[in-house]
Amino acid sequence: MLTIQIVLFDGFDLLDAIAPYEVFCAAAMHVENELSVELVTAEGARSVASGINGLRIEATGRLNPDRAGIILVPGASGDVTGDGPQSIPAILNRAMQTELTGLIRQALVQKDIIVATVCGGSMLLAMGGLLEGRPAVTNHLGMDLLGATGAIPVWARVVDDDNLVTGGGVTSGLDVALYLVERELGPQIAHAVEQLFEYERRGTVWRQTGMTPSTPMVSTSEESNIEVSPATSTLGIMPNDITQTSAFNGDWDATIATPLGNMEVKLSIAVGSDKIMGTAVQGEETIPFANPVFIDNKLSWSLRITKPMRLNLKFEVEVDGDRMTGIAKAGVLPSSKLTGNRVS
Incomplete structure (x- = not known):
């Protein structure tokens, strides 16, 4: 039966x-x-x-x-x-x-x-x-x-x-x-x-059988192909950019206001002469930044999180002194507001 x-x-x-x-x-x-x-x-x-x-x-x-x-x-x-x-x-x-x-x-x-x-x-x-x-x-x-x-x-x-x-x-x-x-x-x-x-x-x-068309009707979004390793991005930063990006250096306590409640995240960001490195800690998870890029005084990167659900998130933030503001976004979900403070 x-x-x-x-x-x-x-x-x-x-x-x-x-x-x-x-x-x-x-x-x-x-x-x-x-x-x-x-x-x-x-x-x-x-x-x-x-x-x-x-x-x-x-x-x-x-x-x-x-x-x-x-x-x-x-x-x-x-x-x-x-x-x-x-x-x-x-x-x-x-x-x-x-x-x-x-x-x-x-x-x-x-x-x-x-x-x-x-x-x-x-x-x-x-x-x-x-x-x-x-x-x-x-x-x-x-x-x-x-x-x-x-x-x-x-x-x-x-x-x-x-x-x-x-x-x-x-x-x-x-x-x-x-x-x-x-x-x-x-x-x-x-x-x-x-x-x-x-x-x-x-x-x-x-x-997923038979011949494959030359233009497959399979939508693979940028978020679904995030490369999580290595956690650095070589940017060829010009000297003026180094000064601007160094404002992001340090450890940050950040809060993301998601539809499922506030998510507390600790961010660690280090900017070198030719690369940006970063990690995010949420609960027991430590996640490296993927594809960090500095454009127009804003730092953006992607993260693949597993809690409260499995999602690939895209971040875009800016800083003013020891204050960080920005957004985190997954697919068509509304952007979630991110706020943070430098702790070291």
Whole structure:
């Protein structure tokens, strides 16, 4: 029997979850006793508030990461702009902080489980560090951010990377589910469901097979290819620039006001005659600056962080005496304000 577990979490998008649920239930009508569908959470059976006016759906069990079949993760519904607690990144981060990330990580190493996502569901996995180096798609608004997590963004309706199948925008849940029905149960069952729904799938499913086009439709953002070593950048700094960049020398206590709360970071910056070196310490992590560059009295660099989520961040700061101000940015997320003070 093919078992489908559709994961719910507080703030999930209704259509992301219910459209695939209905597709799988329709398929079950054509394959007696060969397919079962269950709504689950990381915590177990409970009432789950969706992100659409708080409409509640009952989950009947706990996600089992060892059960053969398909696990489908929807995205979130919330504020598309802004950085408040009801913004989509904040909702996804709260879901990521539950046991869900660990359960999906466990499922991804099983040979007989397919993990599927719809819309921002791939971002939830990516923010937990589960998609690094893997082709995937998400809602078009989040493609840059997907790349910033280390995943490989592919502009396709559905992306099939073996045991990982991801879908794009909200309505792609229909396409993801119908594709999985065809892949696991055959084209005749998928066609029967399409006939019932009077719906035909959109687009070609992208797979990493066959001939490669001369211009691949794979979007690899600058952030997704950050080289973290070496931690220096030879700039050929002119004498006048040395005086200006030396203002950044020293140790700094910095605070980044992110949508997920304030992030405290200790920065150490050293400017030589031909290079800039820097590290950032957050918690127990020490991260070297990647590609530090001084332009127009501003110092910019990139960092690959793992907490509170895996992200590639780009920084741009300036100093006035012992005061540092600037921004940190990941993909299409709003820029986060950075402030800091020199401590030595």
